[in-house]
Amino acid sequence: AMERHNQILQDIADKIRDFYKLRQPYRVFHGSSSCTRPSHATDTNVIDISMLSQVISVDSAQRTCLVEPNIPMDWLVEATMPFSLISPVVMEFPGITAGGGFAGTSGESSSFRHGFFNETVNFVEMILGNGDKIRASREEHEDLFHAAAGAAGTLGCRTPTFHPVTKGSSDTGTGDNMSQPILNIGV
Numbered sequence: 069a070m071e072r073h074n075q076i077l078q079d080i081a082d083k084i085r086d087f088y089k090l091r092q093p094y095r096v097f098h099g100s101s102s103c104t105r106p107s108h109a110t111d112t113n114v115i116d117i118s119m120l121s122q123v124i125s126v127d128s129a130q131r132t133c134l135v136e137p138n139i140p141m142d143w144l145v146e147a148t149m150p151f152s153l154i155s156p157v158v159m160e161f162p163g164i165t166a167g168g169g170f171a172g173t174s175g176e177s178s179s180f181r182h183g184f185f186n187e188t189v190n191f192v193e194m195i196l197g198n199g200d201k202i203r204a205s206r207e208e209h210e211d212l213f214h215a216a217a218g219a220a221g222t223l224g225c226r227t228p229t230f231h232p233v234t235k236g237s238s239d240t241g242t243g244d245n246m247s248q249p250i251l252n253i254g255v
Contacts, residue, residue, distance in 0.1 A: 069124045073136065076119060077193070077201060083115055085199025098165070099138055121165075123147040132190065137167025156182040170217055186217035 087094045092113055099118030121138035128151040135144060141155075142162035148154055159169050169185035170192060182188055191205035194216065204213035 069122065073120075073122075073124055077195070080115060080117060081195045081199045081201050084195055084197070087113065087115075088198045098167070120167075126151050126153065128153060135166050137165060137170075139166050140164065141166075141169075155185075156188045157185045159185055171219065184217075189217075192216065 084094070094113040094115055097114050097116045097118060099116075099121070118138060120136035121140075121143075122136050123139055123144065124134040124136065126133040126148055131153055133144070133148055133153070139147075140163050141159050144166060145154060145158060157169075166185075170189055191203055192213065193201065193203050194212070195201050202209055202212070204210070204216060206213060
């Protein structure tokens with residue numbers, strides 16, 4: 069899964085770098101949108117990241133999972149529950165993606181204990197506008213990590229995310245240890 073993911077990332081970074089060198093604008097296609105406004109987009113100059121929609125790994129010992137940005141909440145819950153783990157913040161609409169929750173903060177789905185969804189993310193991988201791939205977290209590129217949350221993708225293209233998950237009970241989906249984040253998102 070990681071080899072596939074890394075190859076997709078390299079292809080995306082190469083395309084973004086080409087657009088950057090040519091000084092051509094581009095748009096990022098995620099695969100779907102909940103936007104109700106009509107789209108006037110064309111098929112030219114498009115970076116397609118719709119295939120970045122998988123849970124790469126779940127680490128039950130560390131209580132984390134590595135996910136791609138287009139993984140919807142219902143799939144994330146489905147992937148972590150067999151390990152008795154769940155995200156500390158599960159956004160209310162099942163189709164909201166991990167990347168969208170980070171980039172848009174999903175303020176309507178916050179937790180009084182854990183805050184917004186993006187506050188449960190340990191790190192994100194991003195491809196910057198010049199095609200450079202970086203990892204941003206609270207420890208490295210922390211200014212970008214905090215600024216990218218809620219920036220609607222304007223600072224770079226998110227790839228995978230590392231997200232913490234907490235211990236959940238099988239009957240309620242809630243946990244006894246809700247103090248750690250569990251998600252890592254890669255774009």
